[in-house]
Amino acid sequence: MEAEKFKHTRRMILSRVLLVPFIIVMLVCGTLVYYFAANLSEHVSRELANTADGHRRLIEQFLKERAFDLELIADSRKIGAINHNDLVVILEQLQKGSPAFFDLGIFDEQGNHVAYVGPYNLQGKNYARTEWFKNAQNNKIYISDVFLGYRNIPHFVIVMRKKEGEHNWFLRATIDTLYFYDLVGNIRLGKTGEAYLVNKIGVLQTQRHSGGKPLEADSDFNFYKSDESAIMSFKSGSNTGSQYLYATGRLHEPEWLLVVRQDRNDAYAPLAYAVLFAVALIVGGGAIVMTMGFWLASSLAHRLSMAEVEKRQMGTQLIMAGKLAEVGEMSAGVAHEINNPLQIMKSEYSMIKDLLEDFESGKHPPDSKTFQLIEDSIEQMGIQIDRCKKITQGLLKFARKSETAMRVVDLRPFIQEVVGMIEHRAQLENIRVSTSFDDNLPELKTDPTQLQQALINLLNNALDALKGKEHGEVKIKISHESGYIIISVADNGCGIAPENLGKIFLPFFTTKPVGKGTGLGLSTSYGIIEDLGGQITVNSKLNEGTVFTVRLPLADAAQRVAGG
Amino acid sequence: MVAIRLLLVDDEERFLATTKILLERRGASTLTAISGPEALKILDDEDIDVVILDVKMPEMDGVEILRRMKKKYPSVEVILLTGHASVESAVEGLKLGAFDYVMKPCDIDDMWAKVKEAYANKGASAVKSRKPTGNIIDKRITQTEKR
Numbered sequence: 001m002e003a004e005k006f007k008h009t010r011r012m013i014l015s016r017v018l019l020v021p022f023i024i025v026m027l028v029c030g031t032l033v034y035y036f037a038a039n040l041s042e043h044v045s046r047e048l049a050n051t052a053d054g055h056r057r058l059i060e061q062f063l064k065e066r067a068f069d070l071e072l073i074a075d076s077r078k079i080g081a082i083n084h085n086d087l088v089v090i091l092e093q094l095q096k097g098s099p100a101f102f103d104l105g106i107f108d109e110q111g112n113h114v115a116y117v118g119p120y121n122l123q124g125k126n127y128a129r130t131e132w133f134k135n136a137q138n139n140k141i142y143i144s145d146v147f148l149g150y151r152n153i154p155h156f157v158i159v160m161r162k163k164e165g166e167h168n169w170f171l172r173a174t175i176d177t178l179y180f181y182d183l184v185g186n187i188r189l190g191k192t193g194e195a196y197l198v199n200k201i202g203v204l205q206t207q208r209h210s211g212g213k214p215l216e217a218d219s220d221f222n223f224y225k226s227d228e229s230a231i232m233s234f235k236s237g238s239n240t241g242s243q244y245l246y247a248t249g250r251l252h253e254p255e256w257l258l259v260v261r262q263d264r265n266d267a268y269a270p271l272a273y274a275v276l277f278a279v280a281l282i283v284g285g286g287a288i289v290m291t292m293g294f295w296l297a298s299s300l301a302h303r304l305s306m307a308e309v310e311k312r313q314m315g316t317q318l319i320m321a322g323k324l325a326e327v328g329e330m331s332a333g334v335a336h337e338i339n340n341p342l343q344i345m346k347s348e349y350s351m352i353k354d355l356l357e358d359f360e361s362g363k364h365p366p367d368s369k370t371f372q373l374i375e376d377s378i379e380q381m382g383i384q385i386d387r388c389k390k391i392t393q394g395l396l397k398f399a400r401k402s403e404t405a406m407r408v409v410d411l412r413p414f415i416q417e418v419v420g421m422i423e424h425r426a427q428l429e430n431i432r433v434s435t436s437f438d439d440n441l442p443e444l445k446t447d448p449t450q451l452q453q454a455l456i457n458l459l460n461n462a463l464d465a466l467k468g469k470e471h472g473e474v475k476i477k478i479s480h481e482s483g484y485i486i487i488s489v490a491d492n493g494c495g496i497a498p499e500n501l502g503k504i505f506l507p508f509f510t511t512k513p514v515g516k517g518t519g520l521g522l523s524t525s526y527g528i529i530e531d532l533g534g535q536i537t538v539n540s541k542l543n544e545g546t547v548f549t550v551r552l553p554l555a556d557a558a559q560r561v562a563g564g
Numbered sequence: 565m566v567a568i569r570l571l572l573v574d575d576e577e578r579f580l581a582t583t584k585i586l587l588e589r590r591g592a593s594t595l596t597a598i599s600g601p602e603a604l605k606i607l608d609d610e611d612i613d614v615v616i617l618d619v620k621m622p623e624m625d626g627v628e629i630l631r632r633m634k635k636k637y638p639s640v641e642v643i644l645l646t647g648h649a650s651v652e653s654a655v656e657g658l659k660l661g662a663f664d665y666v667m668k669p670c671d672i673d674d675m676w677a678k679v680k681e682a683y684a685n686k687g688a689s690a691v692k693s694r695k696p697t698g699n700i701i702d703k704r705i706t707q708t709e710k711r
Contacts, residue, residue, distance in 0.1 A: 339647040339668045340576055346669040347582040354589055373585075380578055513575060 002305065010301035018293040022286070029282045033275060040271040045245060048267065049233040051187065052247035052260040055195055056231070059184060059258060060251055062100070067141045067158050067253075069097055070173055074160040079169035082106055087117045100179045102155070107133070107170040118174070120151045136161055136170055143254045146177075146205045146214045153177070154214040156205070177214075181207045184258075192263035197256045198224075205256055226250055226257055235264065337391050337508055337519075341384035348377040348384075394507070394520040408443050409451075411478055411485065418452055419476065422459045431463060431472040438479040442554055446532050451552075454525035454536075458489045458548050461521065464512070465493025465546060484534075485552045492545040501540060568683050569611055570594045573603040573629070574618040574645065586672045592679065600624035607637055614682045616675065617662075618645045619653045627653050627660065634661045641682035645670065 073090055082090070087104055094101040103118025111128030127133045132144040136159040146156045160171040184206045187195045196212070197205035202221030204212050212218060219239040226232050226248040233247045243264040250257055265272075352374055358364035419435055426433045459474065466472030475490045496504060503509045505526040510519035529536040534552035570592045574580055580596040587594045595610060597603035600621060606612070615633060619626035630642055644665040646654040654665040663682045666675055 335647065340579075342669040344576060344579045344582070347579060347586060347672060350586055350672040351582050354586060377582070380582070383578075 002309075005308075006301050006305045009304050010297045013297040013300050014293060018297065022289060022293065026282070026286060029278075033278050033282070036278070037271060037275045040274065041268060044267050044271060045233045045247075048189070048193075048245055048260060048262060049231045049247040051189060051193075052195070052233075052249050052258060053231045055184075055187060055260060056249040056251060056258045059197075060253075062183060063143060063158070063251075063253060066098060066100060066173070066175065067143065067160075069094055069101075070158055070160045070171055071141065074162045074171045078164055079106055079162050079171055080164050080167070082115060084115055084117070087115050091117045094173065100176050100183075102174040102176040102179075104174075105172045107172060109168040109170075122150055125150055132157055132159060132172075133170075136172075137168075141253070145199050145203070145254060145256075148215070156180075181214075185209060187260070189260070189262050190266040190269070192266040193261070195258065195260045197251075197258055200255050200257070224248055224257065224259065334391060334508060338388055341387045341391075345381050345384045348381050351377045391508075394524075405447050405449070406445055407448055408445050409448050410443055411441050412437055414448060414452075415455075415476065415478055415487070418455045418459070421456055422463060425460075425463060426474065429463060429467065429472070430470075431466050431474060433459075433474045433476070435476045436478070441478060441480050441485070444485050444552060444554065446552060450528045451532065454528040454550070455487070455489070457521040457525045458550075461548075462489055462491035462493065462546070465491050465495070467493075469493055480554075483554050485554060487550040487552070488547055489550075490545060490547040495542040495544055495546055496538070496540040497542055501538060504538065505536075568592045568679060569613045570679065571597060571603060571606055571610075571612045571615045573597045573600070573615060573621075575599065575621045583672070583675075587676065587679075590672075590676050592676075600626070600629035603629060604632060604636075607633065607640065612637075612640055613686060614663075614679050615640055615642045616645060616666075616679070617642055619657065619665075620647060625653075627656050630657050630660055630662055639686065641686050643675070643678050643682055 073094065077086075087106065091101060091104040094104065103116065103120065103122075105113050105118070105122065106115040107127060108114050111126050111130075111133050113122050113125045113127060116123040130149070131147065132142065135144070136142040140161050142159045142161070144156045144159070146154045148154060155174050155177050157172050157174050162169050162171065184197055185195055185208070187193060189195075192210070194209040196208040198218045198221060199205055202218045204214050204216050204218050206214055208218075220237075223236040223238055223244075224246065225234050225236070228250065231247055231249045233245075235243065236246055237243055244261040245264050245267040247260045248257055355364075355370050355374055358370070359366050364370065415435060415437075419433060423433060459476075462474045466474070469492070471492075473492050475488075477486075477488045477490070479486045479488075500509075500511065505522050506519075507523040508519035509523075512519075526536055529550055529552070532552055534550060536551075537549050538546065539549070540546035568591070570587060572580055572583055572587070572594055573596075574583075575598060577598065580598065584594045584596055595606055595612070597606050601624065603615070603617070607615075617626055617630060617633075626644065630644070633640060633642060638661075642657070642662045644654050644657045644662050645668055646665050647668045654662075658665065663685060664678050666678060
C-alpha cells in the first residue's frame with residue numbers, strides 16, 4: 001500500500017510538474033532542429049546552384065572569348081590570302097592568348113582544308129560532308145559538338161565564316177580537349193561533386209568523373225530537368241540508383257547543358273552530421289533531464305511518504321499519549337474508588353482485632369452481642385470486597401474490546417422496547433417520557449444489545465437528573481440526516497456544570513454520592529457508541545436541562561476496534 | 565482524663581459506624597456526620613474537641629468545610645482524612661489550619677495517636693489564633709509538598 005502510494009505520488013509529480021514542460025521544450029527543440037535542417041538543406045541546394053551558375057558563366061565566357069579571338073583574327077586580314085607561315089604565326093599568337101587553341105585551319109567554301117597548322121595530317125582533306133561544315137554555312141560563328149573527325153579523337157571546333165568578295169572563307173580552330181575537360185570538370189564539390197556537359201540529345205561532351213566518356217550517351221539524361229535560361233536545382237536519381245542533387249544550366253552557343261551534381265548523401269553529409277549532433281544532444285540532454293526528473297520526483301515522493309508516515313506515527317503517538325493520560329486519570333479514579341472499600345475493610349478488620357484482643361485478655365469475654373459485631377464486620381468486608389470487584393470489573397470492561405454482534409434493527413420497536421424498560425421508574429417518579437420518530441426512518445445496522453445498554457444508561461441519567469423536580473420530562477427524538485441516525489435524549493433536569501462537561505465521559509467520574517453512582521455509566525456508553533462507529537455529544541445548561549445526542553452511521557460502520 | 569469529644573465526618577455510612585465503635589473503645593466520645601452541612605450543624609449544637617474530616621466528599625468540598633469550621637470554631641482541631649489523589653487538598657488544608665492528615669486506608673491506632681496529639685495541642689494553645697504553628701506543621705507541609 002505504501003509502495004503504491006509512493007509510486008502514485010511520484011507519477012503525479014513527474015507527469016504534472018516535469019513532463020509537460022519537458023514535452024514543450026522537446027517540441028521547441030524539434031521545431032528548431034527541423035527549421036535548421038530545412039534551412040541548411042536549402043542552403044546546400046543554393047550553393048550547388050550558385051556553383052553551377054558560376055561555372056556556366058565561366059564556360060560561356062571561355063567559349064565567347066575564344067570565338068572572339070578567332071573573329072579578331074578573321075576580321076583583321078584576308079583569310080583567303082593567309083599562307084602556311086602566316087597561319088603558324090597566327091596560331092602562336094592565339095595560343096599566347098589562350099593555350100586552349102590546339103590547331104588552326106582554313107577552309108574554302110567547298111570544304112577543302114586549304115591551310116593547316118597542327119599535329120595532324122589534315123591539310124587538303126575535304127570536309128564538305130561534315131556536320132560542322134554544313135552548320136558553319138549558316139552562322140558567322142559556329143561552335144560544334146564534340147566529334148571524332150579525321151583525327152579519330154573526340155574534339156570540338158570553333159569556326160569563323162568570312163565573306164571576302166564573292167566567296168566564303170572559313171577559319172577553324174580546334175579547342176584542346178584536355179584543357180577543356182579540365183576547365184569543365186575541375187570543380188571541387190565534396191567527394192562526389194562533378195560537372196560535365198551534355199548536348200541536347202544526351203550525348204556527353206566532356207568526361208564525367210563518375211563514369212562516362214565524351215560521345216557516350218548519358219544514361220542519366222532522363223533524370224535531368226532544365227530551364228531555358230535559369231539554373232535549375234533539383235533532386236533526382238541516376239542509372240546506378242544513386243540519388244543526386246543536381247543543378248543544370250543551358251548554354252546557347254552551342255546548345256549544351258551544363259550538369260553539376262553531387263551525391264545526395266555527400267551533399268547533405270555536413271547537414272546530416274549537424275542534425276545528428278543536435279538530435280543526439282537533445283536526446284542526451286532529454287535523457288539526463290528525464291533521469292534527473294525521475295530522481296527528483298522519487299526523492300520528493302519519498303519525502304512526502306516519510307512525512308506521511310511520520311504524521312501517522314505522531315497521530316498514533318498522540319492517541320497513545322491521550323490514552324495514557326486517560327489511564328492515568330482513571331488509575332487515580334480507581335485508586336480513590338478502591339480506597340473507600342479498603343478503608344472500610346480496614347476498620348472492620350481493626351474491629352475484629354479489637355474484639356478478639358478483648359476475648360484473649362479476658363477484658364470482654366465473647367457473648368452473642370460481640371459475636372454479632374464480628375459477624376457484621378465480616379459481612380461488611382464481604383460487601384466491600386464485592387464493591388472492589390465491581391470497580392475492577394468496570395475498569396476491565398472499559399479496557400476490553402467487546403465483541404459486537406451487528407444486526408439490522410427497526411428503530412421504532414427497538415426504541416419503544418428500551419423506553420419500556422424505564423417506564424415504570426419514570427411513572428413512579430412522576431416523570432413524563434415522550435418519544436418522537438421521523439417519517440421514513442431507514443433501518444439501522446448495529447448491535448442492539450450494546451446500543452440498548454447505552455441508551456438505558458442515558459435514560460437513567462435523565463431520570464436521575466429530574467429527581468425532586470416538578471414537571472419533569474424526558475424527550476426522546478429519533479431522526480435521520482445525511483447518512484446518520486440521530487437519537488437525542490433530552491431532560492429538563494438539573495443540568496451539568498460547565499466545568500464538568502469535559503469530564504462526564506471519563507470513567508469513575510460522578511457527581512452522585514458514594515454508592516449511588518459508579519461513574520462508569522457514561523464512559524461505557526461512550527465506548528459502546530464509538531465501537532458502533534458513531535459519536536455521542538452533550539449539551540447542557542445548569543438548572544435548565546441536558547441533551548445527549550447519539551449519531552450512528554447508516555453505512556456499514558467498519559467494525560472498528562475500540563482503542564482501549 | 566476527660567473523654568475527648570470527637571466528630572467524625574465521612575460520606576461512607578458503614579465507615580462512620582465502625583470507626584465510631586473503635587474510637588469509643590479507646591475512650592473517645594464520638595459523634596458522626598455524613599455530610600459537611602450536617603457536621604457544621606453538630607458543631608453548632610455540641611462542644612467538640614477534635615474533628616476527623618474526609619476531604620473528598622460529594623456536594624461540599626472538604627477544604628471548604630474546614631475553612632468554615634476554622635472560621636466559626638477556631639479552637640476546634642481538625643484532622644483530615646485523605647485518599648492519595650487528594651494530597652493537594654490535604655496540603656491546602658494544613659495551610660488553612662488543619663492539625664494533621666491521615667492517608668486512607670488508615671490504621672485505627674495511627675488515627676487515635678493523631679487525635680491525642682491534636683487534643684494535647686488544643687490544650688497547649690487554647691486561646692491563641694489558629695494560624696499553623698510549630699515545627700511539626702511546617703515539617704509536614706514541606707514533606708507533603710515534596711511528594
